Amino acid sequence: MVSDAVTVRVPAKVNLYLGVGPLREDGYHDLMTVFQALSLYDDVRVSPSTELRITTEGEGAAEVPADGTNLAARAVTEVARRAERAPKVAIEVTKRIPVAGGMAGGSADAAGALVGVVDLWDLGIERTELSEIAAGLGSDVPFALHGGTALGTGRGEQLMPILARGEFHWVLAISRSGLSTPAVYHELDRLRENRSVTDVETERPDALMAALTSGDPRVVAPLLRNDLQPAALSLQPALRRTLRAGIDAGALNGIVSGSGPTCAFLCADETSAVNVAAELSGAGVARAVRTAKGPVPGARVVVE
Ligand SMILES: C[C@@](CO)(OP(=O)(O)O)[C@H](O)COP(=O)(O)OP(=O)(O)OC[C@H]1O[C@@H](n2ccc(N)nc2=O)[C@H](O)[C@@H]1O
Numbered sequence: 001m002v003s004d005a006v007t008v009r010v011p012a013k014v015n016l017y018l019g020v021g022p023l024r025e026d027g028y029h030d031l032m033t034v035f036q037a038l039s040l041y042d043d044v045r046v047s048p049s050t051e052l053r054i055t056t057e058g059e060g061a062a063e064v065p066a067d068g069t070n071l072a073a074r075a076v077t078e079v080a081r082r083a084e085r086a087p088k089v090a091i092e093v094t095k096r097i098p099v100a101g102g103m104a105g106g107s108a109d110a111a112g113a114l115v116g117v118v119d120l121w122d123l124g125i126e127r128t129e130l131s132e133i134a135a136g137l138g139s140d141v142p143f144a145l146h147g148g149t150a151l152g153t154g155r156g157e158q159l160m161p162i163l164a165r166g167e168f169h170w171v172l173a174i175s176r177s178g179l180s181t182p183a184v185y186h187e188l189d190r191l192r193e194n195r196s197v198t199d200v201e202t203e204r205p206d207a208l209m210a211a212l213t214s215g216d217p218r219v220v221a222p223l224l225r226n227d228l229q230p231a232a233l234s235l236q237p238a239l240r241r242t243l244r245a246g247i248d249a250g251a252l253n254g255i256v257s258g259s260g261p262t263c264a265f266l267c268a269d270e271t272s273a274v275n276v277a278a279e280l281s282g283a284g285v286a287r288a289v290r291t292a293k294g295p296v297p298g299a300r301v302v303v304e
């Protein structure tokens with residue numbers, strides 16, 4: 001049976017660890033990162049159409065491009081090129097992942113469109129080719145396909161699954177304005193101008209990986225690290241207050257998520273997360289506060 005429409009649910013991510021090496025000649029930085037997929041999802045619906053169309057609704061929809069530059073549209077165009085077909089599909093994105101929030105929302109939409117169009121056209125593209133297309137769209141897109149908890153190397157696109165036992169409970173403080181990923185990397189380079197960046201920055205975080213296997217958030221919490229955090233705080237100094245407010249509210253630890261400005265707080269359990277979220281909402285340090293758990297699977301077709 002040829003399906004009329006395919007809906008794909010795709011998770012946001014947080015970087016539990018983000019070690020950033022020196023600036024490379026191609027403009028990227030070598031990374032050693034631990035991704036975790038969280039239960040905050042965008043939905044991407046793909047259906048046949050007379051031409052390539054993209055519409056977005058939900059959180060921050062107005063800030064998302066509604067043309068061929070949208071990452072979801074670029075994903076469909078690339079699959080169509082490889083399949084030698086015209087990209088005649090309508091893409092409808094429902095956003096819950098904050099735009100320009102350091103939670104890889106655009107990458108999630110690209111991964112959702114990839115999985116959606118491959119299913120719609122019944123292309124049977126192999127996982128490795130799908131990952132290769134994903135990496136061509138953006139460094140974070142392969143992880144949005146993959147989900148779970150994973151070690152990311154290279155520019156973040158080379159993945160290795162990590163065994164994480166149990167569930168981790170997070171509170172997300174979503175900022176009033178976004179941060180541009182290239183601007184944050186650029187700010188980090190500026191802050192590092194007078195010191196040499198060594199291989200230590202990209203050493204494998206063995207202690208954190210062992211802690212994830214233990215499943216104990218109290219062991220994981222002190223090992224969270226984000227090299228982009230000083231750069232994000234330099235561009236949005238008010239985030240210091242947000243981080244302090246989360247700790248004061250009872251979180252085990254808090255970090256800026258990726259390039260920010262979303263702040264992610266690891267909590268001892270679900271009850272603690274609900275309490276921290278309530279207190280953070282009252283503190284007025286964020287536009288919105290959400291709870292989420294991880295790890296969750298990557299981009300998946302939703303049976304409607
Ligand atoms: C920082 C991270 C952490 O996971 O994500 P966000 O927090 O923004 O979601 C990623 O490295 C973002 O990945 P993604 O948003 O896919 O970046 P890309 O589109 O590949 O690259 C955008 C720009 O970011 C910078 N960039 C990205 C990845 C990398 N390893 N080194 C870089 O320097 C480059 O300036 C590049 O031109």
Ligand SMILES: Nc1ncnc2c1ncn2[C@@H]1O[C@H](COP(=O)(O)OP(=O)(O)O)[C@@H](O)[C@H]1O
Pocket residue numbers: 063064065069070071072093098099100101102103104105106107109110179181259260
């Ligand atoms: N489908 C999409 N959803 C969100 N942003 C998109 C999308 N396609 C392109 N963009 C652009 O990518 C930029 C980064 O957005 P996003 O992926 O949400 O943030 P981050 O890189 O911080 O995780 C946005 O400012 C937006 O202009």
